[in-house]
Amino acid sequence: MTARHAGPYPLPTIRQTHWWISMAYKAIPGTAPVTGVEAEHIFRSLADNSAVGVYIAANARFRFVNPRMAQMFGYDRDEMMSSVGVFDIVPDEARSLVEHHRQRRLSGEATEVRYERQARRKDGTLFDIEVFGSRMTLRGQAATIGVILDVTERKRIERAAQHADAASRAYARQLEYNATHDALTGLANRTLLADRLNGAIAGARRNGRMVAVLLHDLDNFKVINDSLGHVAGDLLLASVARRMREAVRTSDTVARLGGDEFVIVMPDVARQEDAAAVAEKVLHLMTQPFYIASQKVYVRTSIGISLYPRDGADPQTLLKNVDLAMYRAKQAGRGRLSFFTEEMNAANRARQRMEVELHHALERGEFQLHYQPKQDAGCGAITGAEALLRWNHPRRGMVSPAEFIPLAEETGLITMIGAWVLREACAQNRRWQLAGLPELAVAVNLSACQLQRDELLPLVRSVLDETGLAPHFLELEITETAIMKDADLAVPLLEELKGIGVGLSLDDFGTGYSSLNYLRRFPLDCLKIDRSFVSEIDAGGSEGAIITAMIAMARGLRLRVIAEGVETPEQTAFLRNQQCHELQGYHIARPMPADALEALLRRERAAA
Numbered sequence: 001m002t003a004r005h006a007g008p009y010p011l012p013t014i015r016q017t018h019w020w021i022s023m024a025y026k027a028i029p030g031t032a033p034v035t036g037v038e039a040e041h042i043f044r045s046l047a048d049n050s051a052v053g054v055y056i057a058a059n060a061r062f063r064f065v066n067p068r069m070a071q072m073f074g075y076d077r078d079e080m081m082s083s084v085g086v087f088d089i090v091p092d093e094a095r096s097l098v099e100h101h102r103q104r105r106l107s108g109e110a111t112e113v114r115y116e117r118q119a120r121r122k123d124g125t126l127f128d129i130e131v132f133g134s135r136m137t138l139r140g141q142a143a144t145i146g147v148i149l150d151v152t153e154r155k156r157i158e159r160a161a162q163h164a165d166a167a168s169r170a171y172a173r174q175l176e177y178n179a180t181h182d183a184l185t186g187l188a189n190r191t192l193l194a195d196r197l198n199g200a201i202a203g204a205r206r207n208g209r210m211v212a213v214l215l216h217d218l219d220n221f222k223v224i225n226d227s228l229g230h231v232a233g234d235l236l237l238a239s240v241a242r243r244m245r246e247a248v249r250t251s252d253t254v255a256r257l258g259g260d261e262f263v264i265v266m267p268d269v270a271r272q273e274d275a276a277a278v279a280e281k282v283l284h285l286m287t288q289p290f291y292i293a294s295q296k297v298y299v300r301t302s303i304g305i306s307l308y309p310r311d312g313a314d315p316q317t318l319l320k321n322v323d324l325a326m327y328r329a330k331q332a333g334r335g336r337l338s339f340f341t342e343e344m345n346a347a348n349r350a351r352q353r354m355e356v357e358l359h360h361a362l363e364r365g366e367f368q369l370h371y372q373p374k375q376d377a378g379c380g381a382i383t384g385a386e387a388l389l390r391w392n393h394p395r396r397g398m399v400s401p402a403e404f405i406p407l408a409e410e411t412g413l414i415t416m417i418g419a420w421v422l423r424e425a426c427a428q429n430r431r432w433q434l435a436g437l438p439e440l441a442v443a444v445n446l447s448a449c450q451l452q453r454d455e456l457l458p459l460v461r462s463v464l465d466e467t468g469l470a471p472h473f474l475e476l477e478i479t480e481t482a483i484m485k486d487a488d489l490a491v492p493l494l495e496e497l498k499g500i501g502v503g504l505s506l507d508d509f510g511t512g513y514s515s516l517n518y519l520r521r522f523p524l525d526c527l528k529i530d531r532s533f534v535s536e537i538d539a540g541g542s543e544g545a546i547i548t549a550m551i552a553m554a555r556g557l558r559l560r561v562i563a564e565g566v567e568t569p570e571q572t573a574f575l576r577n578q579q580c581h582e583l584q585g586y587h588i589a590r591p592m593p594a595d596a597l598e599a600l601l602r603r604e605r606a607a608a
């Protein structure tokens, strides 16, 4: 067969193309092999009208390109065949790939190759192509006949889809992370904690080991947060989280339950001492200062510990019990650790029961006030009375305020109870005045949580208004500790109370940490020396000297001094000797119901 040429460019011989075309043709079932002329004709029609690029290349030069191929690369068809080399349309990055496939074909390793790559147009722009090339012989020379498809659009869609896919996978991962981690500290959150705890329990059940749950609560976080601000508070929590992470193994889980509560789960514990050792380590780490917003900050934590299987077989029970243990650690003086015990559960049940009963005590009229007289240390006259709350419990009889006031404070019930006490004490004092009894000031105790400006001021005003009691017949006793919880807020509040005209006394003086500087700023009328100092007078120790100093200081600040808890004639004599203004205690009189005090006042008036 003769070699044919179509136009100026050399065409592969019919024989050469015949093989290719006829192979394709043979693939169509039921067709007979074609002749050389037929094959050339078929090849030309196919190539010229093809929507894909068709080329034949040998020795890295194009021997044939169809119109679509030339158009795809931005060349004139003749130009492409005469002066464009195969590697001119290959960008540098794809060179080694093309070379690799070329060698595979030339070496006979592959008769056909199919791959995707980028290609370069005449103007230098790049686009995506898919190449399908097969080996052929052109005038006795190894050559390639290939088809090229412009797949730019498909690639663009694929890339966009991949991108979208990667983005949605990343988004899904982020969502899952958010759902299982605490945003502020990056620690596990409650959900992940439950998951890990479940896993740890399952593991421990299999290998007969224990799981330890450690609940940490920062003792003074609220104060730090309030004084340094929320941003500093957040930084502190993040730093605390980091320290906790450092204190444990990677197999342990550290979680933040929200607020200032953290949990450590140790999944494989042999002895309870191992859990205690980790808790001690955390306690110790927390004693080192934190540096937040260029300030040195000290935090302390209380830690409760519960153990699987001893203290619970499931996460809920372990977490409930560790909470009780932590509560006990806090009560024991903070900065401590406490293991859960069954007795805590019993105490908790009793506490819950008392909480329910306390709710009903007001409406059922189970509260009463007793009054303890205060005596002028000089003349012995009754100058006032402290109202002390009593709960006449239907089953338990008289319950001490020391037992239920802390619970009322924790549950917030103190607001309602405190308002009742204030109203009742003022109303009683007014009744005594109207009955013509000697005038005295009634003192009412305020809890720290009642020191809310927006609630306390309107309450005091309305109670005085309702009862008709003149303000100077009411004295508010506030403990040193309660005022010092937030001394800067307390000062303006006390000033406003003072502005109403009520008396203010600092209760339990000497047990808190008020500085002289604060004492000067508080608009007080009276200091009440705590009974712990008074009770030591008889022992003749240093307390006597302390009381002497307290009285001298109070006098220097022009404050009245009252000693509470006076139980013996010796104490009375000592305090009188030291020029203490007033005395209160069992030696003077015990707290008594209103009618008993009324009788006492009448006797006093009769004797006068």
Ligand SMILES: Nc1nc2c(ncn2[C@@H]2O[C@@H]3COP(=O)(O)O[C@H]4[C@@H](O)[C@H](n5cnc6c(=O)[nH]c(N)nc65)O[C@@H]4COP(=O)(O)O[C@H]3[C@H]2O)c(=O)[nH]1
Pocket: 372, 387, 388, 389, 400, 401, 402, 405, 418, 421, 444, 445, 446, 447, 507, 508, 531, 564, 565, 566, 567, 584, 585, 586, 587, 591
């Ligand atoms: N050992 C001894 N004790 C004496 C003596 N004289 C008085 N006491 C007791 O000492 C407590 C004095 O009240 P407090 O220090 O304010 O301590 C009070 C006060 O902090 C709180 N409380 C009582 N009533 C109220 C109230 O209406 N509101 C608030 N927020 N707290 C109250 O409960 C605490 C205990 O009150 P009570 O059990 O009534 O105990 C009273 C009183 O009975 C004495 O010579 N020796």
